[in-house]
Amino acid sequence: MNKVQIQPVTIFPETATVLELSGASVRNFGGGGSAMISWHLLDSSGKLLKSGIEEISGEDYQGWNEDLPYLTNLLLNRLGLVAT
Numbered sequence: 001m002n003k004v005q006i007q008p009v010t011i012f013p014e015t016a017t018v019l020e021l022s023g024a025s026v027r028n029f030g031g032g033g034s035a036m037i038s039w040h041l042l043d044s045s046g047k048l049l050k051s052g053i054e055e056i057s058g059e060d061y062q063g064w065n066e067d068l069p070y071l072t073n074l075l076l077n078r079l080g081l082v083a084t
Helices: 058-064 068-079
Strands: 002-011 014-028 034-042 048-057
Touching: 002 034, 002 068, 014 048, 014 068, 034 058, 034 068, 048 058, 048 068, 058 068
Parallel strands: none
Antiparallel strands: 002 014, 014 034, 034 048
16 A cells, blocks of 8 residues: 655564555444554565554544545554654
8 A cells, every 4th residue: 555664663573664454344334434454564675563453533533534644644553663
């Protein structure tokens, strides 16, 4: 889906340098909408180090509007990561 370079973060014993947004699944539409966003942290060679899923709802979901940069920034903030 989308990859962004991040400031290195230790995923013991290795170091992640890429956040990859790998998919989005809308669970509900409209004012009470929500979606599940899957992500991966990768090392510089593309090796998977960690995966997770974040749910977005409420204002976060309403602000999305299928905007990929919005999701990227949202995940960076939620995961405490910084893009380079």
